[in-house]
Amino acid sequence: MDISIIIPSYNRLWSLPKAISSCYEPGLNIEIIVIDDGSTDGTWDWLAKQQNIVALRQDNMGKDWAVNKGFAVAKGKYIRFLDSDDWLLPGSSLALFTLAENHQLDIACAGYQLFNEQEQFIKEISWTVCDDFLAQQLGECDSSHYSAYLFKKEFIQAIPHRQEFGALDDRQFVIEAALNQPKTGFIQTPTLAHRVHQKQRLQNADGLQAYANHLARLNIYKRCFEQLRAKGLLTQRYKNAACNALWHLAHWVAKTHLADGQKIYNWVYELNPGFTPTENLSIARLYKHFGFTTAEKLLKIRRLF
Structure with a gap:
């Protein structure tokens, strides 16, 4: 088996057939593994009627459990992960597979398209x-x-999708893979069609779930830095790279938890005292003029009107 494509799905019968059909590709021996995460929209009944698919079912335990369940039975030399509301672009798996094989890569990368x-x-x-x-x-x-990536199964064998990172489990997964110093390469042709929509998805959360997602993102960076520090590899470049994400995270967290947002903001300037954001410059000017806490209070008042 060349590639196993793992597709977790929960109540996505409206998009799952397109995701599955996009996986078939001539010239490759592809295994399609679909894990129904306790759907109530008829997904399992539909899957039972499909051919050439490895269909698995579980109670509604979440994407990470579903992906790990699929990975446990995957037979491919390489793995692709696909959300059931997205689809793969034609020829993309063959292009990534050829690159990975020719250069003995652990991870083959590419860009993507938005729809x-x-x-x-x-x-x-x-x-x-x-x-x-x-x-x-x-x-x-x-x-x-x-x-949009292709992963060598042997390289990610010991890297599960971790439940404690919730909606950010894929982000933690890739950073954990990156910490293992993979041999990577890329193609310039996009390989994924990512659908933007407002239907139910983990990344569209609000309220307490959104706050949980923010904390998960913060913990990803803390965990990564702890590992780098233990190995003596926490360079200023890595600190600077994280600041780009953490500065924005501080603003998102402050919308509902001001004190926590302030702590993240302070951490940014502990990591890089000279950090200067390149986006959201109007907010950056407010921070500089009023300080983080006062600026966020003013922004909160403005959002009320």
Whole structure:
């Protein structure tokens, strides 16, 4: 088996058939593994009627459990992970597979395309060339989408999708892989169609779930830095890369938990005292003029009107 494509799904019968059909590709021996995470929309009944699919079922335990369940039975030399509301672009698996085989890569990377809910093209996010895969994943530059990647199964064998990181389990997964110093390569052709929509998905959470997602992101960085520090590899470059993400995270957290946002903001300038944001410059000016806490209070008042 060349590639196993793992697709967790929960109440996505509206998009799952397209995701599955996009996986078939001539010239490769592809295994499609779909894990129904306790859907109530008829997904399992539909899957039972499909051919050439490894269909698994579990109670509604979450994406990470579903992906790990699929990985446990995967027979492919390489793995692709695909959300059931996205789809793979034609020829993408063969292009990634050829690259990985020719250069003996642990991870083959590419950019992706954005589509709206009606499957209309929005824009393309090309792969950003970077000489340090971990710095890229920490936020030094755009790192694409992990479903646009191809992973050698042997390389990620001991890296599960971890439940404690919730909706950010894929982010933790890639950073954990990056910490293991993979041999990587890329193609400039996009390999994934990522659908932007407002239907139920973990990343669209609000309230307490959104706050939980923010804390998960923070913990990913803390965990990564602890590991780098223990190995004597926590360089200033990695600190600087993280600041790009943590500065924005401080603002998001402060919307509902001001004191926690202030702590993250303080950490940014402990990591890099000279950090200067390149986005959201109007907010950056407010921080500089009023200080973080006062600026966020003013922003909160403005959001009320």
